[in-house]
Amino acid sequence: MNTSSQILVLNGPNLNMLGVREPDLYGSATLGDVEELCRKTASELGLSVTCRQSNHEGELVTWIQESRTAFQGIVINAGAYSHTSIALLDAIKIAAVPVIEVHVTNVHAREEFRHHSYVATVAVGSISGMGIDGYAFALRRMAKLISSSTRK
DSSP: OOTTOEEEEEEOTTGGGTTTSOHHHHOSOOHHHHHHHHHHHHHHHTOEEEEEEOSOHHHHHHHHHHHHHHOSEEEEEOGGGGGTOHHHHHHHHHHOSOEEEEESSOGGGSOGGGSOOTGGGTSSEEEESSTTHHHHHHHHHHHHHHHHHHOO
16 A cells, blocks of 8 residues: 555534534544544555545535545545535546545435435445444545555
C-alpha cells in the first residue's frame, strides 16, 4: 500500500451531533469517536485520512471539488444531503476519485424519502446500518480499490 494515499472522510449535516442525536437510532458514539476510528483504521492500512464535517452544503461541495487533486478517495456520510443534493452528486462526478457512501443507520429501514441517495448513484459502494463500523469497512474497501488501481 502506498503510504501517501490520502483519503478524505466527509460528514454532512447533523453528524456533529452523534452521541446526542436520537441515540436509539445512532448509538452513543460521537463524531470524535468516528474520527478516531478512521485514523486508527487508516493507520493500520497505510493510509492517511483527513476528517471534516460541515452542516453547509456549499462547504461540502468545495471540499469534494478540492479532492480531485488532493485525495485518492472519499468516504462520505452526507447525511440528509444524500437524499436531496444534486450539487454533491455533481461535485463527486467532477472529483473523479472513488467514493464510498456510509450511513450509520439502515436508511432503507427508515422513512421512504431516505431510500434514494444521489450519492449512491455515483459511489463505488454504499454501507448502511453498520453503525460507525461502516467507516472502518469503507476505509478497508478504499484501501483495496487504491491498491488495485496503483498496480495497473
